[in-house]
Amino acid sequence: xxxxxxxxxxxxxxxxxxxxxxxxxxxxxxxRGFKVSGSDRxxxxxxxxxxxxxxxxxxxxxxxxxxxxxxxxxxxxxIHPDNPEYIGVQELSVPMLTRAQLLGQVMKQYxxxxxxxxxxxxxxxxxMISEILLEANADPTLSIGGILKDIGGNVRVxxxxxxxxxxxxxxxxxxxxxxxxxxxxxxxxxxxDFFKDLADIRHSFHTFAQQVSPDGTLILxxxxxxxxxxxxxxxxxxxxxxxxxxxxxxxxxIVYDRFAxxxxxxxxxxxxxxxxxxxxxxxxxxxxxxxxxxxxxxxxADLFGIDRGTSLRALKKFTGTDRRFEFKGxxxxxxxxxxxxxxxxxxxxxxxxxxxxxxxxxWCVFQPHTFTRxxxxxxxxxxxxxxxxxxxxADIYPARETDDLGISSRTLxxxxxxxxxxxxxxxxxxxxxxxxxxxxxxxxxxxTMGAGNVEDIAEDLLS
Numbered sequence: 001x002x003x004x005x006x007x008x009x010x011x012x013x014x015x016x017x018x019x020x021x022x023x024x025x026x027x028x029x030x031x032r033g034f035k036v037s038g039s040d041r042x043x044x045x046x047x048x049x050x051x052x053x054x055x056x057x058x059x060x061x062x063x064x065x066x067x068x069x070x071x072x073x074x075x076x077x078x079i080h081p082d083n084p085e086y087i088g089v090q091e092l093s094v095p096m097l098t099r100a101q102l103l104g105q106v107m108k109q110y111x112x113x114x115x116x117x118x119x120x121x122x123x124x125x126x127x128m129i130s131e132i133l134l135e136a137n138a139d140p141t142l143s144i145g146g147i148l149k150d151i152g153g154n155v156r157v158x159x160x161x162x163x164x165x166x167x168x169x170x171x172x173x174x175x176x177x178x179x180x181x182x183x184x185x186x187x188x189x190x191x192x193d194f195f196k197d198l199a200d201i202r203h204s205f206h207t208f209a210q211q212v213s214p215d216g217t218l219i220l221x222x223x224x225x226x227x228x229x230x231x232x233x234x235x236x237x238x239x240x241x242x243x244x245x246x247x248x249x250x251x252x253x254i255v256y257d258r259f260a261x262x263x264x265x266x267x268x269x270x271x272x273x274x275x276x277x278x279x280x281x282x283x284x285x286x287x288x289x290x291x292x293x294x295x296x297x298x299x300x301a302d303l304f305g306i307d308r309g310t311s312l313r314a315l316k317k318f319t320g321t322d323r324r325f326e327f328k329g330x331x332x333x334x335x336x337x338x339x340x341x342x343x344x345x346x347x348x349x350x351x352x353x354x355x356x357x358x359x360x361x362x363w364c365v366f367q368p369h370t371f372t373r374x375x376x377x378x379x380x381x382x383x384x385x386x387x388x389x390x391x392x393x394a395d396i397y398p399a400r401e402t403d404d405l406g407i408s409s410r411t412l413x414x415x416x417x418x419x420x421x422x423x424x425x426x427x428x429x430x431x432x433x434x435x436x437x438x439x440x441x442x443x444x445x446x447x448t449m450g451a452g453n454v455e456d457i458a459e460d461l462l463s
């Protein structure tokens with residue numbers, strides 16, 4: 001594998017530079033004096049920002065974009081060997097790195113690195129940790145999988161030895177990372193277009209846990225089934241958080257305000273005295289799942305030596321990232337929320353949080369994400385969506401997939417109807433929007449949900 005010498009900046013070309021993670025890595029390299037260029041399918045706010053920093057970006061991926069002066073090219077998992085720029089890189093024998101390999105090499109430049117992994121909750125937990133470090137004036141470098149309002153983007157380049165990054169399990173990309181501290185939030189069946197089954201996914205997380213520096217720490221959700229399998233053979237210290245006293249960090253007295261924001265009593269060990277301590281935690285993001293996310297963030301903050309009062313103050317100020325139970329506005333007396341949930345576990349968490357918000361009926365407009373995930377978890381999707389009073393389905397968002405596997409959103413609709421629950425399907429956003437305006441009433445709560453472009457429905461309804 002090509003190794004970057006960070007003391008001698010070179011020309012790095014990003015194929016798909018507008019991606020949330022790729023753009024963050026590009027900005028980090030720019031700050032270290034590297035020449036950066038790249039390509040993307042179309043212009044976006046992210047590419048515009050990079051262009052303002054002097055990055056040359058080609059729109060449309062073409063063979064002629066690859067020139068001999070490029071020292072190394074960076075690709076994402078979405079780029080295949082038939083891509084014209086991939087072919088150009090091969091023809092010119094330009095060294096290649098995956099996005100994850102580059103992230104791993106960047107991470108090694110920081111003495112205090114933390115990688116946040118898990119099937120669900122990575123972006124929120126990474127953002128919580130980021131907010132705590134910013135509140136503590138730790139001047140961290142941040143690479144987040146979503147837009148954090150306080151930094152106006154997904155990346156921040158700091159000058160300290162602290163580096164915070166998400167670690168995605170898809171295509172085993174997180175196995176390119178060797179962090180000082182790692183968090184495993186949860187392990188669920190997902191990305192089954194790559195992994196064979198849940199056992200295969202658990203094996204990858206076990207391998208990731210083993211890659212934590214021996215003098216580092218693994219922060220693990222103690223509620224993970226058979227958690228000892230994940231920590232077997234791990235050489236670093238292990239700290240757990242979870243729903244009961246079998247974990248090092250656990251909550252009691254959870255209550256919710258009218259916006260479903262939880263408050264709770266945190267039980268943990270004082271880092272200096274070793275004695276048990278309790279702290280009142282107040283969150284400004286909804287749902288019980290964020291109680292767990294916040295405990296992971298607090299455990300990380302303790303490792304970084306952040307004063308607990310500073311951490312609690314930062315968590316109270318944190319109001320979430322884009323597309324995570326994000327209030328968009330109101331129309332005709334009903335409120336509209338947008339959420340990124342695209343897995344049954346995430347759907348359950350979001351709809352359970354919504355139940356705690358005052359409402360008459362909960363409407364869920366769901367856009368399934370990828371044929372593979374939808375087919376593999378069809379019944380689980382149906383059961384989770386039934387937590388909403390009314391379900392409306394959009395067409396499946398295929399993302400990187402071209403084979404529909406013989407299914408569609410009508411297949412999921414039938415599964416929901418067979419459970420005795422009302423469900424409507426429309427083949428266009430316009431049809432969905434017309435139906436909602438005719439049927440959503442005052443005091444209803446409407447949630448647009450999915451990892452595709454379903455948020456456009458919320459924007460259209462409010463425009």
